[in-house]
Amino acid sequence: MKSMLSNEVGGPETLVLTNLPAPEPKKNQVRIKVHAAGVNFPDTLIIRDLYQMKPLRPFAPGGEIAGEVEALGEGVTHLSVGDRVLGMTGFGGFSTHVVAEAAQVVKIPDDMPYDEAACFVLTYGTSHHALKDRAQIKEGETLLILGAAGGVGVAAIELGKAAGARVIAAVSSEEKAQFCKEVGADDTLIYSRDMSDRAAQKEFSNQIKALSGSKGVDVIYDAVGGDYAEPAVRSLAWKGRYLVVGFPAGIPSIPLNLTLLKGCQIVGVFWGAHTMREPQNHAENMGDLFRLYGEGKIKPRISASYPLEKAGEALQLLQDRKVLGKVVVTMG
Template identity: 50%
Template sequence: MKAIRCKEFGPPSALVLEEMPGLKPKAKEVVVQVKACGINFPDTLIIQGLYQFKPELPFTPGSDIAGVVKEIGDKVKHLAVGDEVFGFVFSGGFAEEVVVPSNTCFLKSKKMDFPIAASFMVAYGTSYHALKDRAKLAKGETLLVLGASGGVGLAAVELGKLMGAKVIAAASTEEKLQLCREYGADQTINYSKEDLKSEIKKLTENKGVDVIYDPVGGEYSEAAFRGIAWEGRYLVVGFATGTIPKMPLNLPLLKTASIVGVFWGDFAMRNPKVNMENTRTLMKWYDEGRIKPHIHKTYELKETPMALQEIMDRKVMGKLVIEV
């Protein structure tokens, strides 16, 4: 089989396409013939050695997969050879085959094509876990989403609206904000032109926002937190700017606010039953036409480095997908 390999930490241009041996599953694993693999911003950090964990070199990046079950382990009961599935792995997705833990591999909806299925798990899994389990977002509350046109950000906008919140989307261009409005944003902030803290106060009549969803980090984090409401929840999702912010701890004290970490991948492994329930809810909403990933563009496997560079250059709205 062919796979994209990371042999040294560095930019996307350092990745290589290689022929690899076929894969075999352990007892609680399945081998999936990959049809599509979604790209997520953490993929760009992992290949540079900048993510929370560093895979042992060499490795195959890619986590958000969809395809057809090729082989199952002895203890796998809910899947069979030939099933069309989607799932999550920490690495291995940018390849013709991947081994997937059976508890993060799910039957694909018949209404989903493979690129949509490969755009679903990480973006919607992360955002729903963040809003439902970590922030406990309630109907009628106000949600601010930073980096709102990206994969997880756009999912958070869509889910926040579906869960009954008033949604404020913040992004860097009018084109990105227009997409956010199409996905349900009630109000928008262009933080490349407008002062984030001032706009939050203006849009909320000085009440502040109840929940902040932040996959961006950097200079926008503190400004957003200064616009949080009493007993607000600030969700730490990621650091797309590449800079981990330092937050003055008097700010959560003054508002009795909470800083809440969100690490969906680890949650999915530690709490497979809750993650399964969340996934079933999301699949139901998809089948009902209430949510749908926005695919910016698709690439071939050999073009994976180019696609990753597009993400790093902030040129993408929604998701990029590798079709195998």
């Protein structure tokens, strides 16, 4: 098998294509012949030892994959050799073969392409859990999405619309704004790439209020963090919900008096822990997502595809925040 390994702490340029023996599945595991692997922001962190999970080196990044079951470990009964599946691996996905816990592997519809399957579960799983379970979003509410042109942001646009919400997509460029409109956003706003001074923050908050009206927004889906968080919270409606999803712009500090003044909630979204702690709810959510996919209401927007040997370039594109929708690594 071939694998793009992280042998040292560093950026995408440190990954090395390496030949390795194919792994054997242990009890309750399966070996999957990988056809495609999704590229996600945690992949850029894990190779720098900045993610909460720190695997022993050498390891390959890549937390979600799609492919065919090739071998079964002892005790696996819900899968068979040859099944078309997607799987959450945490890491190891940038490889032609990977061993995964059988409980984290799900059969995919026959008409679902491998590249779409590899870009499905993390983004849509995160956004569905955020909007359905954590925000309990309702039809007619207004949803503001920060970082709306990225993978989880695009998923949130589609799922917000499927829930009957009015969606405002906040992005950093006109190109991204146009992309979000094509996905289905009702309105867009372009924020400054530098939100460090109070004037820029006030302008950002005013932009949101201009689009949402005097009431404010009901739900904020924040996949950006940093200095964008506080002005967004200031635009919340009474009893609004602010969803903490990610921090590519840094971990924000939010004055807690704002929660008192607005009667609002700051709600954490840790989808990975949710899948482990609440497996039944996760299974129900996956059923929701496959149904929505079958109805054509959600569909991964893949803007770029890279072969395995260029997986570092895929990570760099994501790290530079130049991705529209999703990027995938294919095994050929």
